[in-house]
Amino acid sequence: MTTLKTETPQEGFELALKLSRMAVKATQPDSDVLKTLRNHYANNADSLTAVSHVVAVHFQTIAAANNYWK
Amino acid sequence: MTTLKTETPQEGFELALKLSRMAVKATQPDSDVLKTLRNHYANNADSLTAVSHVVAVHFQTIAAANNYWK
Amino acid sequence: MTTLKTETPQEGFELALKLSRMAVKATQPDSDVLKTLRNHYANNADSLTAVSHVVAVHFQTIAAANNYWK
Amino acid sequence: MTTLKTETPQEGFELALKLSRMAVKATQPDSDVLKTLRNHYANNADSLTAVSHVVAVHFQTIAAANNYWK
Amino acid sequence: MTTLKTETPQEGFELALKLSRMAVKATQPDSDVLKTLRNHYANNADSLTAVSHVVAVHFQTIAAANNYWK
Amino acid sequence: MTTLKTETPQEGFELALKLSRMAVKATQPDSDVLKTLRNHYANNADSLTAVSHVVAVHFQTIAAANNYWK
Numbered sequence: 001m002t003t004l005k006t007e008t009p010q011e012g013f014e015l016a017l018k019l020s021r022m023a024v025k026a027t028q029p030d031s032d033v034l035k036t037l038r039n040h041y042a043n044n045a046d047s048l049t050a051v052s053h054v055v056a057v058h059f060q061t062i063a064a065a066n067n068y069w070k
Numbered sequence: 071m072t073t074l075k076t077e078t079p080q081e082g083f084e085l086a087l088k089l090s091r092m093a094v095k096a097t098q099p100d101s102d103v104l105k106t107l108r109n110h111y112a113n114n115a116d117s118l119t120a121v122s123h124v125v126a127v128h129f130q131t132i133a134a135a136n137n138y139w140k
Numbered sequence: 141m142t143t144l145k146t147e148t149p150q151e152g153f154e155l156a157l158k159l160s161r162m163a164v165k166a167t168q169p170d171s172d173v174l175k176t177l178r179n180h181y182a183n184n185a186d187s188l189t190a191v192s193h194v195v196a197v198h199f200q201t202i203a204a205a206n207n208y209w210k
Numbered sequence: 211m212t213t214l215k216t217e218t219p220q221e222g223f224e225l226a227l228k229l230s231r232m233a234v235k236a237t238q239p240d241s242d243v244l245k246t247l248r249n250h251y252a253n254n255a256d257s258l259t260a261v262s263h264v265v266a267v268h269f270q271t272i273a274a275a276n277n278y279w280k
Numbered sequence: 281m282t283t284l285k286t287e288t289p290q291e292g293f294e295l296a297l298k299l300s301r302m303a304v305k306a307t308q309p310d311s312d313v314l315k316t317l318r319n320h321y322a323n324n325a326d327s328l329t330a331v332s333h334v335v336a337v338h339f340q341t342i343a344a345a346n347n348y349w350k
Numbered sequence: 351m352t353t354l355k356t357e358t359p360q361e362g363f364e365l366a367l368k369l370s371r372m373a374v375k376a377t378q379p380d381s382d383v384l385k386t387l388r389n390h391y392a393n394n395a396d397s398l399t400a401v402s403h404v405v406a407v408h409f410q411t412i413a414a415a416n417n418y419w420k
Binding site: 218219220230252254255258266267270274279 | 281282283284285299300301302303304306307308313317318320321324326330331333334337340341344345
């Protein structure tokens with residue numbers, strides 16, 4: 001990751017998703033464990049809301065970095 | 071999504087709702103699973119508050135992007 | 141909702157309360173269900189704190205929109 | 211509440227505490243219920259952390275409103 | 281607390297820790313109760329993450345107050 | 351920690367991870383306890399999301415401190 005600049009809000013949103021996963025992988029690097037955990041949170045409404053919350057915080061940062069794509 | 075600009079705060083709020091769902095769909099793309107989960111969180115007070123929280127964060131971003139519709 | 145402008149911080153706070161409920165109603169439009177849920181969260185300390193948290197995020201947005209009523 | 215201006219960060223912090231309680235009272239106006247709930251959250255570590263979180267968000271708003279008391 | 285100014289980010293971080301505890305003490309002033317609660321949250325991973333979250337919000341405020349120590 | 355400046359967003363993200371752990375260590379300095387707790391949160395989806403959330407808040411601060419590496 002060398003820049004927070006993206007062409008569109010859509011790409012910015014995808015970068016926010018990527019950043020939210022980066023901290024998870026840094027804390028739990030074992031991809032087998034992560035796959036098992038995914039089965040839990042992808043089928044739990046509150047877990048999905050929590051993931052969406054983290055993405056929202058990163059999207060705020062990325063939007064500011066791109067001057068809101070004005 | 072190509073812009074965060076909206077005409078009114080009301081439209082901005084609707085975009086915030088849409089963004090909060092986008093991250094959920096990106097994490098759980100199966101619409102049948104999502105429909106089942108909806109039954110849970112739409113009938114649980116704390117789940118609804120959590121959804122409202124994510125919308126609030128996105129609304130903050132969108133409001134800034136629109137210079138607060140001043 | 142056509143503006144985030146309010147005369148005073150007090151009115152801004154009331155708008156924040158309103159916004160926090162708007163996302164809940166958008167997700168669960170059935171007012172009978174909402175009345176039942178209210179009985180739960182209005183009598184649960186942690187639920188009330190969670191509601192207060194969402195209001196705080198919206199109040200931050202509204203305060204910025206009003207240049208902090210300076 | 212007619213202003214977010216305070217003389218010192220300390221007073222700003224006290225205002226943040228007050229705001230965090232305002233949303234709770236708006237949602238549950240019955241002071242007897244609130245007294246009972248207080249007994250719960252004042253003796254629960256995670257509840258206290260959640261209260262502290264809400265205060266932190268309001269303090270951020272108030273600090274910005276006071277240009278950080280520079 | 282008369283200022284949010286600190287010499288270094290490190291000192292700013294320590295102030296953020298102090299602020300996160302201030303709201304807890306304001307809500308539960310009994311130091312014996314707080315000592316008992318500490319035993320809980322200091323040995324619970326999710327409680328520690330929640331404390332770290334509050335510190336992060338305060339650190340954001342303090343960093344802005346210090347113009348990020350640029 | 352004497353500066354929030356980093357060369358790249360990647361390094362900024364690593365600093366955000368470090369800050370999220372700093373508050374945990376300040377609250378629970380015993381490294382044996384922390385190792386035991388790690389076993390819990392590194393294998394729990396919601397705990398990992400919560401950690402990711404704290405990192406997102408710190409990353410927002412660090413990104414602002416670096417003028418978003420523009």
